[in-house]
Amino acid sequence: MNTKPLKVSEVNQYIKRVIAGDWLLSNIRVEGEISNFKHHYSGHMYFSLKDERGKLKCVMFKNDNRHINFDIKDGLNVICNGYISVYEREGDYQLYVKEIEKSGIGNLYIAFEELKRKLEREGLFDEENKKPLPTFPMKIGIVTSSTGAAIKDIITVIKRRFPLADMIIYPVLVQGPQAPFEICKGLESLDKRGDIDVIITGRGGGSIEELFAFNDEKVARTIYNMDTPVISAVGHETDFTIADFVADLRAPTPSAAAELATPEREKLIEDLQGKFVRLSNSYRYLLNDHNVRLMYIKRSLDFYNPLYQLQEKIQELDGLFKRLNQVLDRKIEYEKNRLSNLINKLNLLNPTTSLDRGYSILLDKDGNMITTIASVADKDELRLLLKDGIIHVKVVNICKGEFCHDQ
Numbered sequence: 001m002n003t004k005p006l007k008v009s010e011v012n013q014y015i016k017r018v019i020a021g022d023w024l025l026s027n028i029r030v031e032g033e034i035s036n037f038k039h040h041y042s043g044h045m046y047f048s049l050k051d052e053r054g055k056l057k058c059v060m061f062k063n064d065n066r067h068i069n070f071d072i073k074d075g076l077n078v079i080c081n082g083y084i085s086v087y088e089r090e091g092d093y094q095l096y097v098k099e100i101e102k103s104g105i106g107n108l109y110i111a112f113e114e115l116k117r118k119l120e121r122e123g124l125f126d127e128e129n130k131k132p133l134p135t136f137p138m139k140i141g142i143v144t145s146s147t148g149a150a151i152k153d154i155i156t157v158i159k160r161r162f163p164l165a166d167m168i169i170y171p172v173l174v175q176g177p178q179a180p181f182e183i184c185k186g187l188e189s190l191d192k193r194g195d196i197d198v199i200i201t202g203r204g205g206g207s208i209e210e211l212f213a214f215n216d217e218k219v220a221r222t223i224y225n226m227d228t229p230v231i232s233a234v235g236h237e238t239d240f241t242i243a244d245f246v247a248d249l250r251a252p253t254p255s256a257a258a259e260l261a262t263p264e265r266e267k268l269i270e271d272l273q274g275k276f277v278r279l280s281n282s283y284r285y286l287l288n289d290h291n292v293r294l295m296y297i298k299r300s301l302d303f304y305n306p307l308y309q310l311q312e313k314i315q316e317l318d319g320l321f322k323r324l325n326q327v328l329d330r331k332i333e334y335e336k337n338r339l340s341n342l343i344n345k346l347n348l349l350n351p352t353t354s355l356d357r358g359y360s361i362l363l364d365k366d367g368n369m370i371t372t373i374a375s376v377a378d379k380d381e382l383r384l385l386l387k388d389g390i391i392h393v394k395v396v397n398i399c400k401g402e403f404c405h406d407q
Contacts, residue, residue, distance in 0.1 A: 009088060016086035019093065025084040030056065030095055031103055034076045045072065049080065049095065057094035058082075064098050067116075069240040077103035112215050115242060119217070124224045125245045131229040133249060133261065137197035139166045140261055141190035141228070143183060146171035150204050150233070150254035157258035162265055168196060174203035179213035184222040191228045199226070200257045201243070202233030214241040223247055233257030355387035373398055 006014075019025050032049030039045050043062030048055050058080060072078070081099040086092070099113060119125065140158060144150050151169065158165055170186035173179040183201065190196050201223075202214070213219065214234045223230050223246045232247035233254040244250040251257035302308055347353060351361060351369075362370045363383045370376060376395055384391040 008091070012086055012088040012091050015093070016088060019084055019086060022084075027081075027083060028095070029079055029081050031077070031079045032056065034072060034078060035074050037072060037074050039072075045097075047072070047074075049078075057092055058097050059094055060097040060100065065100075068100060070102060072100070079103050112212075112242070115215065115217055115220075116245065119220055119242065119246065124220060129224070131248045133229050133231070134197045136263060137162075137165055137261060139168060139196050141193075141196040141199040142167060142169045143172055143186040143190065143199060143201040144169075144203055144254070145174045148174070148204055150202060153253070153255040154200060154233075154258045157255050158262055161259065162262035165262060168193075174213055175210050176213070180216035180219050183213060183216075183219050187219075187222050187226060187230070191226050196228050198229045198231065198261050200231045200233055200251075200254070200261060201247075202231075202251070202254050202257060203235070204254065205235035211235055211241050214243040216242070219243055220246045231257045231261055352387075355385070361385040373400060 030049055032051050035048045035050050035055070037045070037047040043065070045060040045065050047058050047060075049058055050056070060080075060082075079101050080095060080097045082095050082097040084093060085096055087094055101113070123129065142151065142154055144154070146169065151171075155167065158167060168190060170190055172182035172186045174183070187199065187201060190199050203211070205211075211234060214232070220242045223232070223243060229248045231249045231251055232241070232243040233251040233256065234241045234243055235253075240250075249260060251260050355361070361384075363385055364370055364375070365381055365383070367383075370382065376382070376398060378395055378398060380395045382393050382395065384393050
């Protein structure tokens with residue numbers, strides 16, 4: 001019987017489910033040599049584990065690899081913790097690495113990672129719990145071996161950078177089973193004094209076994225509970241311990257810890273000189289500003305001076321008088337023009353003006369103007385007004401019509 005063919009993606013999904021259901025492959029430790037290592041710009045790591053007879057593809061995502069404290073490179077023998085799954089798009093099965101350790105570290109490294117995860121979950125590494133370092137520490141506590149190179153380096157750097165600071169040294173063992181107890185005792189003793197500004201604790205570099213006193217849980221909790229800021233200076237730059245994560249500041253070396261704890265004298269002098277210059281400039285700017293303000297106040301006083309106000313009012317009155325004259329002149333000119341126009345209109349309407357052109361005006365005996373023959377009768381006595389006098393006339397005949405002839 002023929003079965004329905006599966007799609008490629010369905011096959012890959014099925015294999016992925018089968019592998020995911022295998023208890024061994026879901027949490028597996030694999031040892032091998034790294035090859036084809038690539039740290040992608042995204043932060044993810046891609047590589048293969050190989051031995052003399054086989055190779056296994058591996059991927060370690062950014063969130064899982066950010067706390068790795070050693071360099072991963074081709075040829076390095078490691079032990080990887082993770083699970084096997086299928087990358088469906090390519091059909092490849094690979095190891096998804098959650099943790100990685102150098103081969104041969106064994107139980108110490110496992111204990112370190114377990115304690116680190118435990119304290120991290122409890123919040124002992126949180127940045128908000130870190131105490132700030134003092135700017136000018138006048139008394140520095142040091143918890144370390146009195147015979148190692150670390151104490152010499154710390155003393156040398158502090159004396160060079162900030163000789164004003166006093167150093168209180170509490171010598172302890174930094175290696176061996178008794179070392180964690182002595183380190184805790186030294187830290188607590190200096191913290192109880194109340195006059196220590198900052199404490200440096202650490203040692204020189206070494207193997208993980210030699211550094212393990214600073215991976216002790218009691219040491220970590222003692223540092224976390226300190227009231228005094230603590231700088232951890234354990235090992236060289238590539239060495240990390242639990243104390244480094246818990247401390248308020250981690251220094252890569254004891255010398256670096258001394259530098260981080262103290263300001264540099266020459267830089268302080270330079271800063272003071274710079275501040276003096278800025279203070280002088282600020283004082284000069286302040287004087288200039290007050291001078292400007294003083295002149296402004298003086299001008300304000302002049303403005304509110306009664307004599308100044310009187311002068312202003314006199315000047316304002318002069319301006320008003322000048323504008324009044326201008327208005328009057330314009331008004332008179334306007335009225336002159338208007339009167340001239342009225343005179344011209346009267347002249348145009350004045351009946352006597354027609355007398356100058358040879359016309360006359362006929363009036364009755366009472367002086368009323370006669371405009372029609374209907375108001376005239378035979379033998380009426382009339383007056384004829386000319387430009388230079390009056391002629392008395394008598395009506396002898398009345399002719400109606402435009403073309404009347406004498407009768």
